Ligand SMILES: Nc1ncnc2c1ncn2[C@@H]1O[C@H](COP(=O)(O)OP(=O)(O)O)[C@@H](O)[C@H]1O
Ligand SMILES: Cc1ncc(C[n+]2csc(CCOP(=O)(O)OP(=O)(O)O)c2C)c(N)n1
């Protein structure tokens with residue numbers, strides 16, 4: 001018995017091959033250069049490229065859920081971050097290998113901010129149909145290289161087709177029981193430190209955006225700034241030493257810029273934070289690069305974002321002890337940038353003035369939102 005509407009459906013289906021043929025012809029040139037990707041192959045590539053670094057995986061990739069067997073002496077910390085093409089990175093200039101590393105690095109930075117050791121990773125990606133297998137191969141190699149650097153294991157994820165290349169990573173880490181370092185536990189009268197130079201990534205982003213429009217700039221002059229934007233190293237080792245010292249009262253990572261991230265820490269701890277612009281650590285060539293790209297270095301340092309260093313507070317009177325501890329463990333340099341006070345807000349002392357910079361860093365928003373922002377465009 002004929003099904004209602006069957007004739008119309010057949011007609012549509014019959015007309016398909018002609019359309020498909022046309023499209024195939026148009027795409028033929030592309031497919032000579034690159035082969036198409038398929039979900040199953042992509043998942044197989046992830047599971048074969050990414051080694052396991054733990055005996056605690058009862059079941060990894062392949063089931064509905066990963067099964068882990070923690071030993072009961074640790075706390076587990078879990079974070080997830082979504083990164084979207086043209087919002088968090090730009091595939092038109094970001095080399096695939098380095099992008100694979102950066103997508104993971106920003107998640108490891110969140111684990112580091114808790115004073116935890118990163119251990120397990122879930123990776124969900126949306127891949128546009130126009131992306132090639134070769135590009136994905138390179139992205140995967142970069143991603144796997146950072147997994148190996150930090151002995152992290154990929155245990156699952158999801159793979160779909162999407163209009164924008166989008167990456168969502170969930171990271172799971174462990175700390176000793178009760179030792180995770182929170183944002184909410186700073187007190188007034190404590191020193192504020194950061195774990196690295198600020199503003200380099202923001203300058204690197206502007207260099208990438210203005211490429212071609214800038215006059216000739218020395219490659220070696222630009223390299224550290226481009227590197228910090230394209231391939232930031234998360235401060236995991238530093239964070240673990242800080243946690244081990246037992247002298248840190250609160251910590252958070254710097255993704256949106258000091259103005260916003262320190263405002264989170266200060267707000268949750270119910271204290272104010274005062275920062276001295278002259279103490280902010282910067283690359284020796286930041287001023288030269290800023291002169292070339294037409295930006296204010298302090299602006300990039302407090303509001304540029306993407307630094308992926310740590311901002312933390314130290315028990316009152318324990319700065320010297322912390323510096324001695326890090327020195328004895330051959331730890332990386334840290335920089336005192338100000339102090340907390342009884343009050344609220346993030347105050348920046350700069351050019352004999354003090355201004356409130358709370359939440360002046362990066363914020364996702366609709367292009368038409370009129371909220372003031374001092375982030376670098
Ligand atoms: N990008 C990825 N990286 C790692 N594992 C993945 C990725 N995509 C899918 N997986 C894993 O592959 C397995 C099969 O995925 P999928 O077919 O989406 O599972 P399900 O049907 O349960 O949603 C699951 O274990 C999943 O966690
Ligand atoms: C192409 C491009 N445009 C702009 C930026 C700047 N940028 C995008 S997101 C972001 C802040 C961090 O991202 P977010 O999603 O807020 O991370 P989270 O704070 O949740 O870790 C910055 C500085 C960039 N990195 N790349």
Ligand SMILES: [Mg+2]
Pocket residue numbers: 255256
């Ligand atoms: Mg954010």
